[in-house]
Amino acid sequence: MADEKKELPKAVEGAGTQKPATEGGGASAQAKPGADASSKPPAPAGAGGGAPGAPAKPPAAAPPKPAAPPKAPIKPDPWSSPLLDELQKRFPGAISEAVIFRNMPSLNVAKEHLVAVCQFLKGPDGGAYNLLTDETAADYPKREKRFDIVYHLYSFEKNNRLRLRVQVGAEEKVPSVTGVWPTANWLEREIYDMFGVVYEGHPDLKRILLPDEWVGHPLRKDYDILKQDEAWVKANLGIGSGH
Amino acid sequence: MPEATFLDANELVINMGPQHPATHGVLRVKLKLDGERVLGTECIIGYLHRGVEKIAENRTYAQFTPYVDRMDYCAAVTNGMGYVEAVEKLLGVEIPPRAQYTRMILAELQRIASHLIWLGTHALDIGAMTPVFYTFREREEVLKIFEEYCGARLTTHAFRIGGLQYDLYDGFERNVVKFCDYFLPKIDEYEQLLTKNRIWINRTRNIGVISGEDAIALGVTGPVLRGSGVKWDIRKAQPYEAYDKVEFDVPIGEHGDTYDRYLVRMAEMRQSVRIIRQCVERLGPGPIFGKVGKVIKPPTGEVYHSIEAPKGELGYYVVSDGTVNPYRVRVRPPSLLNLQALDKMAHGHLIADVVAIIGTIDIVLGEVDR
Numbered sequence: 001m002a003d004e005k006k007e008l009p010k011a012v013e014g015a016g017t018q019k020p021a022t023e024g025g026g027a028s029a030q031a032k033p034g035a036d037a038s039s040k041p042p043a044p045a046g047a048g049g050g051a052p053g054a055p056a057k058p059p060a061a062a063p064p065k066p067a068a069p070p071k072a073p074i075k076p077d078p079w080s081s082p083l084l085d086e087l088q089k090r091f092p093g094a095i096s097e098a099v100i101f102r103n104m105p106s107l108n109v110a111k112e113h114l115v116a117v118c119q120f121l122k123g124p125d126g127g128a129y130n131l132l133t134d135e136t137a138a139d140y141p142k143r144e145k146r147f148d149i150v151y152h153l154y155s156f157e158k159n160n161r162l163r164l165r166v167q168v169g170a171e172e173k174v175p176s177v178t179g180v181w182p183t184a185n186w187l188e189r190e191i192y193d194m195f196g197v198v199y200e201g202h203p204d205l206k207r208i209l210l211p212d213e214w215v216g217h218p219l220r221k222d223y224d225i226l227k228q229d230e231a232w233v234k235a236n237l238g239i240g241s242g243h
Numbered sequence: 244m245p246e247a248t249f250l251d252a253n254e255l256v257i258n259m260g261p262q263h264p265a266t267h268g269v270l271r272v273k274l275k276l277d278g279e280r281v282l283g284t285e286c287i288i289g290y291l292h293r294g295v296e297k298i299a300e301n302r303t304y305a306q307f308t309p310y311v312d313r314m315d316y317c318a319a320v321t322n323g324m325g326y327v328e329a330v331e332k333l334l335g336v337e338i339p340p341r342a343q344y345t346r347m348i349l350a351e352l353q354r355i356a357s358h359l360i361w362l363g364t365h366a367l368d369i370g371a372m373t374p375v376f377y378t379f380r381e382r383e384e385v386l387k388i389f390e391e392y393c394g395a396r397l398t399t400h401a402f403r404i405g406g407l408q409y410d411l412y413d414g415f416e417r418n419v420v421k422f423c424d425y426f427l428p429k430i431d432e433y434e435q436l437l438t439k440n441r442i443w444i445n446r447t448r449n450i451g452v453i454s455g456e457d458a459i460a461l462g463v464t465g466p467v468l469r470g471s472g473v474k475w476d477i478r479k480a481q482p483y484e485a486y487d488k489v490e491f492d493v494p495i496g497e498h499g500d501t502y503d504r505y506l507v508r509m510a511e512m513r514q515s516v517r518i519i520r521q522c523v524e525r526l527g528p529g530p531i532f533g534k535v536g537k538v539i540k541p542p543t544g545e546v547y548h549s550i551e552a553p554k555g556e557l558g559y560y561v562v563s564d565g566t567v568n569p570y571r572v573r574v575r576p577p578s579l580l581n582l583q584a585l586d587k588m589a590h591g592h593l594i595a596d597v598v599a600i601i602g603t604i605d606i607v608l609g610e611v612d613r
Contacts, residue, residue, distance in 0.1 A: 074544065076544060101545065102332055102335070102546050104546065131462065132462060133462070133549065133556065134560065136573040138562055138570070138571040138573075150560065150573075152560065156459070159480050161547065163547065181462070182460050183460065183461055183462030186579065186583050207289075208288065208289060209288065209292040209612060210292065218294060218297055223297075225297055225298070225300075225301045
C-alpha cells in the first residue's frame with residue numbers, strides 16, 4: 001500500500017511529524033485498492049496542504065516488509081430490504097447505491113430527494129427513524145463531488161440503524177434536515193464550521209466551535225494540521241501561529 | 244427566541260460564563276431575560292476546541308487512542324472503550340471474554356465515577372454542599388482501582404485495539420468487590436441527604452422538563468432521555484462487549500424533570516454495581532488479546548459504533564482508506580447534543596434554575612468542544 005514505506009519513519013518521528021493531511025488519504029480517496037498499490041503518485045497539485053517546507057521522507061530508511069499474502073479485499077455487500085424497495089418505488093432515482101458493511105446498511109441519496117427521503121424514513125411507513133444520531137461529513141478532494149454528508153439514523157421501533165450519504169460538490173448547497181430532526185441544527189453548524197458546507201434552509205447557520213471571524217475550514221483535507229488562521233491568532237492571542 | 248416580555252419591560256441579555264463555576268468548564272450561555280425569567284438561551288461553545296478529529300487523521304489508529312481520553316475526561320475509560328471497539332468492528336475482530344469482562348468492569352466503575360462527579364457538582368451548584376465531599380471520597384476509591392490497574396487515574400488509556408495491554412493484577416477482583424460492598428451503602432447515604440430533602444425537591448421538581456418526544460427530536464440520549472421516560476439504553480438495545488450476558492435493569496423517570504434525572508442516575512449507579520459483581524464472577528482465566536496485527540491497517544470501509552457512555556450515546560464514525568491512518572474519525576459526543584436541549588429546558592425558568600439544568604444535563608466541555 002502507499003503508506004507502507006513511510007510507516008517506520010513516521011512511528012519514530014512521532015508527534016512532531018508534519019505529515020501533509022492529503023498524503024495517505026487523498027491518494028486512495030476513491031477507495032481503489034488497485035491504484036493504491038502502485039508507486040506513490042506525486043503530491044497532488046491541487047492540495048494546498050502539501051506542506052511545502054517538509055522534505056520528502058527518506059524512503060530508504062524503511063526496509064520493505066515481506067510481501068503479505070494477497071488477501072481478498074473486504075468489500076461492502078449489496079443491501080436489499082423491503083424498505084429499500086419501498087424507497088425506490090416512492091422516490092425513483094433517489095437511491096443510487098445501497099450497501100451493507102459490518103451490519104450497517106448505507107444508502108446513497110440524491111441531494112434533490114434528501115429531505116423527502118428523510119421525512120419518509122422518519123414516518124411510520126419508513127421505519128420510524130426518529131432519532132438522528134449523528135450528521136457529519138468527510139472530504140474527498142480528488143472526487144468530482146467533494147463532500148460526503150453522512151447521516152446516521154436510529155429507529156427505536158425497529159432497533160436498527162441506517163446510514164444515509166449525500167455527495168455534494170464544493171460549491172453546492174445542501175438542503176438542511178433541521179425541519180425533519182431539530183438535532184441537525186448544531187450538527188450542521190459544525191459541518192459548516194469544519195468543512196465549509198453551506199446549508200439551505202438552516203435557521204441559524206454560523207460557526208459553532210471556531211470563532212466567527214476564523215478563516216478556513218480545518219477538517220478539509222487540504223487544510224494542513226499546523227495551519228491556522230494566522231491573522232486571527234496574531235490579533236487575538238498575540239502569538240505566532242505555531243509554524 | 245420569543246419576543247414577548249412581561250409588562251413590556253426591557254429585555255436583558257447577560258452572559259453566563261465562560262468563567263462561571265456552575266457552567267462546569269468554559270461554557271458561555273447568553274441568557275435573554277425578562278427580569279429574572281429566562282426567555283431564551285444561546286450556548287457559545289468552542290473555547291476548549293482542540294481539533295481532535297483533525298488530529299486523528301494524522302495519527303495511526305493506535306496512536307489516536309490516548310487522545311480520546313481527553314474528550315470526556317470524567318469518563319476516559321468509556322471514551323477509550325468506544326473508540327477501540329469501533330476500530331475492532333472495522334477490523335472485524337473479536338476480543339476474548341476475559342478482556343470483555345475486564346472492560347465492562349472498568350467501564351461501569353467509570354460510570355459510577357462519572358455519576359459521582361455529576362452528583363457532587365450538581366448538588367453543589369444547587370446549594371447542597373455536603374454531597375460533593377462524600378462523592379469525591381468514593382470516586383477516589385474508583386480512581387485507586389484504575390491507578391493500580393493501569394497507572395493512571397484520570398486519562399487512563401486503559402484499553403488497546405484488540406484487547407487489553409495489561410492483564411489484571413493479583414487482587415483486582417478482591418478490590419473491586421470490596422469497593423462494591425463499600426459503595427452500595429454510600430448511595431443510601433447520598434439519598435438520605437437529598438432524595439427526600441425538601442429544598443432539593445423544590446429546586447429540582449418540575450425544573451427543566453422535557454418530554455420524551457422532544458428529547459428524541461433534539462437528539463438527547465443517556466440518562467437525560469431515560470429521565471423523560473424513554474426506556475432506551477444501548478447496552479440493552481444493541482449490546483456490545485458482553486452486556487447481553489449480564490442482567491441489569493434500565494431505570495427510567497416519569498416526568499422528565501431534573502428530579503427524575505437525579506433518580507435515574509442514582510438507580511444507574513446501583514445497576515452498575517450489579518453489573519460489576521456479575522462480571523467479576525464470570526471473569527475466568529484466558530487470553531486478553533484478540534487477533535490483531537502489530538500494524539493496524541483496517542480494510543477500506545466505514546463503521547459507526549456507539550456505546551452507552553455515562554452521559555449518553557457516544558458514537559465513533561471511523562472511515563478507513565486501507566492505510567495505517569484513519570481517513571476520518573468523527574466523534575458523536577453525548578454532551579454536545581444533550582446541551583442543545585438546554586434552550587428548550589430552560590425556557591421560562593429562573594436564572595438560578597439554569598444552573599440546575601446545566602448540572603442535570605451533565606456536560607463536560609472537553610467533550611462538547613473536542
